[in-house]
Amino acid sequence: MFNIPEKYKTDLNINMKDFIPKELKPEQKRRIKEAVRSARLSYQIVGEEIASVIDSNYHCQVIQCYDIELTSIKETAFIANIYQNAIKSLCIIHMRDSQNEVYSLALKRLSQQDRNQIVVNESVMTEQYPIGLPSSARERLSSYVQYESICNKSNKVNFYKEIYEKIYLLMNEKSYSNTAALLKDTVWYDAEQADRMFSYYKELVEKRNMVKKAATNAEKVKLNQDIKAEIQILNSRKY
Numbered sequence: 008m009f010n011i012p013e014k015y016k017t018d019l020n021i022n023m024k025d026f027i028p029k030e031l032k033p034e035q036k037r038r039i040k041e042a043v044r045s046a047r048l049s050y051q052i053v054g055e056e057i058a059s060v061i062d063s064n065y066h067c068q069v070i071q072c073y074d075i076e077l078t079s080i081k082e083t084a085f086i087a088n089i090y091q092n093a094i095k096s097l098c099i100i101h102m103r104d105s106q107n108e109v110y111s112l113a114l115k116r117l118s119q120q121d122r123n124q125i126v127v128n129e130s131v132m133t134e135q136y137p138i139g140l141p142s143s144a145r146e147r148l149s150s151y152v153q154y155e156s157i158c159n160k161s162n163k164v165n166f167y168k169e170i171y172e173k174i175y176l177l178m179n180e181k182s183y184s185n186t187a188a189l190l191k192d193t194v195w196y197d198a199e200q201a202d203r204m205f206s207y208y209k210e211l212v213e214k215r216n217m218v219k220k221a222a223t224n225a226e227k228v229k230l231n232q233d234i235k236a237e238i239q240i241l242n243s244r245k246y
Contacts (some may be wrong), residue, residue: 086113203246
């Protein structure tokens with residue numbers, strides 16, 4: 008997965024009885040049993056070669072990678088939502104059926120009310136890629152997010168966030184014509200600057216989506232003005 012080094016490989020099968028969160032409703036448990044054929048913890052990025060982060064927002068000592076085989080790729084949104092909320096660590100979830108595969112990531116932080124719980128701030132899923140067939144889209148994704156291509160390995164949070172943010176840019180590439188340049192930019196070496204760039208990029212995506220739903224011309228004009236401003240900031244590379 009993403010050319011993660013073999014030293015982090017675990018390849019541990021997970022018993023389905025242990026994999027279904029006990030706090031779920033009976034209907035959710037039933038759906039998981041019907042949707043999931045098998046689950047495996049494929050990699051764990053541990054140790055301090057990429058530093059852990061323990062502070063008021065994170066207790067990040069590991070990044071986990073799961074491989075989940077599904078009866079149908081149509082269940083990816085449901086399964087990703089359940090397990091990104093259930094798994095406390097930052098994780099990459101690879102989901103597949105017999106024909107297609109999808110990756111899920113989520114940005115999480117510690118709950119300020121209960122530090123034994125996490126809060127999912129946002130999540131992203133890739134498009135579907137065919138299994139066993141060449142895919143230029145999958146190859147392009149891998150070129151930006153494989154282990155060797157990640158610029159910021161200063162700590163596990165920054166490492167994971169770079170993967171997350173690059174995938175978000177790729178999945179929303181049509182919103183900004185110079186996305187390819189951003190993906191190759193040196194901004195990724197600076198986590199704070201990358202986060203600011205990412206905030207502007209998300210705002211641009213959201214505003215473009217809002218234009219499609221705007222009820223009046225006045226709303227569209229205001230949104231288009233905002234879009235122009237976001238584009239100018241991204242073009243200037245001054246975040």
